[in-house]
Amino acid sequence: MILICCFSTSGSAQILPEADVECEDSVTLDISPGSVKQTIVNCELTNPTSGSESIEISYQSENLNVAGPESITVGGGESVDFQITVASASENSAGMYEINVSVVVTEWNGIPVSVFGFSDEEMVEVEVLPYTVCSSSSPSAIFSEAGEDVVFTVVYSCDSNEESSLEVSLHLLEEGSSQETMWPSGFNDMSVDTCRVDNPMGSVSCEFILTTPSNLQEKWEGCLIVVDENTAPGWSCSSDFAFPLTVNEKEAVLPSVGINVNGTVLEDLGLTGENQKFYIGGAVVLVVVFISLFVILRRRSK
Numbered sequence: 001m002i003l004i005c006c007f008s009t010s011g012s013a014q015i016l017p018e019a020d021v022e023c024e025d026s027v028t029l030d031i032s033p034g035s036v037k038q039t040i041v042n043c044e045l046t047n048p049t050s051g052s053e054s055i056e057i058s059y060q061s062e063n064l065n066v067a068g069p070e071s072i073t074v075g076g077g078e079s080v081d082f083q084i085t086v087a088s089a090s091e092n093s094a095g096m097y098e099i100n101v102s103v104v105v106t107e108w109n110g111i112p113v114s115v116f117g118f119s120d121e122e123m124v125e126v127e128v129l130p131y132t133v134c135s136s137s138s139p140s141a142i143f144s145e146a147g148e149d150v151v152f153t154v155v156y157s158c159d160s161n162e163e164s165s166l167e168v169s170l171h172l173l174e175e176g177s178s179q180e181t182m183w184p185s186g187f188n189d190m191s192v193d194t195c196r197v198d199n200p201m202g203s204v205s206c207e208f209i210l211t212t213p214s215n216l217q218e219k220w221e222g223c224l225i226v227v228d229e230n231t232a233p234g235w236s237c238s239s240d241f242a243f244p245l246t247v248n249e250k251e252a253v254l255p256s257v258g259i260n261v262n263g264t265v266l267e268d269l270g271l272t273g274e275n276q277k278f279y280i281g282g283a284v285v286l287v288v289v290f291i292s293l294f295v296i297l298r299r300r301s302k
Helices: 264-268 274-301
Strands: 020-023 026-029 038-046 053-061 064-067 071-074 079-088 095-108 119-128 132-137 142-145 150-160 164-174 195-199 203-211 220-228 242-248
Touching (some): 020 119, 026 079, 038 095, 053 064, 079 119, 150 164
Parallel strands (some): 142 242
Antiparallel strands (some): 095 119, 150 203, 164 220, 195 203
């Protein structure tokens, strides 16, 4: 201590070693899939004394990885900027975390002084941002006839760092449309149970029942979209959450002409088997004769 005091040059100069550290109060950390999963904290180290200082820096964190310079030499009355890199140690839950930055003066004007504990510290808050990224495994395509019920299953999965429960629902989109409108008459979601996925890291198998119009006059083409309430799927049939749906029109039914394949009219008259063939053949011959006579008479009249 006597040696330290000997370096004092005037009454106004700093007599004892000292270091001041200041950092950003708070930063955010994005650890969602596809992000860099790290952030930078800017800090400043100041030596308010007249002598040069060697300063040791240490970091303590709560479930975060922190890296930065371990020591810096700062001249008398000078400041030095440095940066700390903060990264996720694992799948951190969304919320606030703290980092403690501590500095200790180890040498002052070449004299070891760490034993005297001249130090400072700074607290930084790191907010780990919430994220939820979902995907679906659905049928490649569905084809149906008008009036048929469409039954299908979709496995819906989410990667998340927050606790939540999301409702997964069915949407209908006509081909070429960029938004969901009122469903055409006859299309109805008749699914029995509400499908929900619980996060974090949730997965659920959703079964849906969709009715189709029974009187469809022309083929309907579009897609089904299965998505949770918070995810924007991109409202088009090219979305990753969409799969094609085609409903064929109702087949036309030809009216009966009185004699069907089984010849029920003749059966009602008591004619069956060979008798049916005889009378039907005779009727055909008579029709041919009448047509021939009609043609001959028309030619003669001309």
